[in-house]
Amino acid sequence: MILIADSGSTKTLWCLLDHQGKEHRFETIGFNPYFSDQDQIVHALQSAMLPDVNPAEVQQIYFYGAGCFPDKIQIIEQAMHAFFVHARVQVELDLLGAARSALGNSDGFIAILGTGANSGLFRHGQIVQNIDSLGYILGDEGSGCYLGKKLLTSYLRGFLPLELSTLFVETYRLSVPDIMDALYAKPNANRFCASFSVFLHAHVEHPYVRNLVEESFDDFFTNLVSQYPDYQQMSFNCVGSVGHHFKQILELTCKKFNMQFGSVNKSPMEGLAAYHAKPSKN
Numbered sequence: 001m002i003l004i005a006d007s008g009s010t011k012t013l014w015c016l017l018d019h020q021g022k023e024h025r026f027e028t029i030g031f032n033p034y035f036s037d038q039d040q041i042v043h044a045l046q047s048a049m050l051p052d053v054n055p056a057e058v059q060q061i062y063f064y065g066a067g068c069f070p071d072k073i074q075i076i077e078q079a080m081h082a083f084f085v086h087a088r089v090q091v092e093l094d095l096l097g098a099a100r101s102a103l104g105n106s107d108g109f110i111a112i113l114g115t116g117a118n119s120g121l122f123r124h125g126q127i128v129q130n131i132d133s134l135g136y137i138l139g140d141e142g143s144g145c146y147l148g149k150k151l152l153t154s155y156l157r158g159f160l161p162l163e164l165s166t167l168f169v170e171t172y173r174l175s176v177p178d179i180m181d182a183l184y185a186k187p188n189a190n191r192f193c194a195s196f197s198v199f200l201h202a203h204v205e206h207p208y209v210r211n212l213v214e215e216s217f218d219d220f221f222t223n224l225v226s227q228y229p230d231y232q233q234m235s236f237n238c239v240g241s242v243g244h245h246f247k248q249i250l251e252l253t254c255k256k257f258n259m260q261f262g263s264v265n266k267s268p269m270e271g272l273a274a275y276h277a278k279p280s281k282n
Contacts, residue, residue: 064097
């Protein structure tokens, strides 16, 4: 059996391909090796694993995750080996998974717009250039976290129009100390910020919200996408919930930067399952 994982900072989508080629899917929290340790990962797998699946029968694991850089992948590998005792484990960046999902074996530009953001050039089956998004503190322009930070800043500084501020209070019932505690005292501040992208999506027709989203995507293209050589000669392909939910605004931003608009998918799992189901990939 083959197990495929697409792990962001918020959640991990899993797809198990059995010997008959059938897919079995489940979900856990996100595992970023910068924030998660081996025990957390194993515990989450024990809680979420399908009851009729024997971990010892998994032969190959393809794990694509945020933060899975060479100096961090050992955390993921050790957790996988601890739970799936007979499996060969391949850990790669989520960006490679996104590229394989959206582009297959074709060359092109790929981006991730979810809780965080990333981008890169995909050629000959590998990511050949990646401009570091710098994470949620310094960068991640266009991501759910970036959108949420802009919304929180506007709310806390009194910039939100009254009707939006009232809706925000009614929706979340958060005091200023509650927000500050979540940002600076509790773990996973990036997930906390990204959670407010749901509010923005619900009120995207409001001019203030639409402008906030447009500015965020402008920042993404200005600081990241447009820094790739000949980016206007490629189509823009993207995976992630933010790209999916704000697709219309994202497409207009592409046109503004004279870049052809390609595919946008909420999750890369459909493409990854098809990619690894091919015998040549197993």
